[in-house]
Amino acid sequence: AEERGIKVIIAGAGMAAHLPGMCAALFPMPVIGIPMHTTSLGGRDSLYSIVQMPSGIPVATVAIGGGKNAGILAAKILAVSDSELLGRLKEYSAGMAGDVEKKDARLQETGYKNY
Structure with missing residues (x-):
């Protein structure tokens, strides 16, 4: 290897x-x-x-x-x-955080029973 x-x-x-x-x-x-x-x-x-x-x-x-x-x-x-890879990982993490924020907003708007 x-x-x-x-x-x-x-x-x-x-x-x-x-x-x-x-x-x-x-x-x-x-x-x-x-x-x-x-x-x-x-x-x-x-x-x-x-x-x-x-x-x-x-x-x-x-x-x-x-x-x-x-x-x-x-x-x-x-x-x-590898600074390029580090940058891509930071972008990936930011994207995941954005997804969580969108899901939270939807949950707050619709309530957990309708989510």
């Missing part, structure tokens, strides 16, 4: 969820683990497996099925050294 110029690894895994931890053990770049939903425990098994890595093998963990947040987190990590 390092030779290929990869800066951040995103690894999704279910059940025992070994993939993110193995990536963190093998590669020096940040690893973001996405616990996947499972039929037996709804993904909690995956979440616990990824979150509880041993000392020295960190894996950043997002919510079960949290691929979107994993991508945003990876972009934020990369934006530390």
Whole structure:
């Protein structure tokens, strides 16, 4: 991965969820683990497996099925050294804030029962 110029690894895994931890053990770049939903425990098994890595093998963990947040987190990590990407992230955040304000205005206008 390092030779290929990869800066951040995103690894999704279910059940025992070994993939993110193995990536963190093998590669020096940040690893973001996405616990996947499972039929037996709804993904909690995956979440616990990824979150509880041993000392020295960190894996950043997002919510079960949290691929979107994993991508945003990876972009934020990369934006530390990329001002153009940082600007795009700021625009994205401002857009999300604007969406929330519009939804709030609609909620205030129509009431929660009609929202």
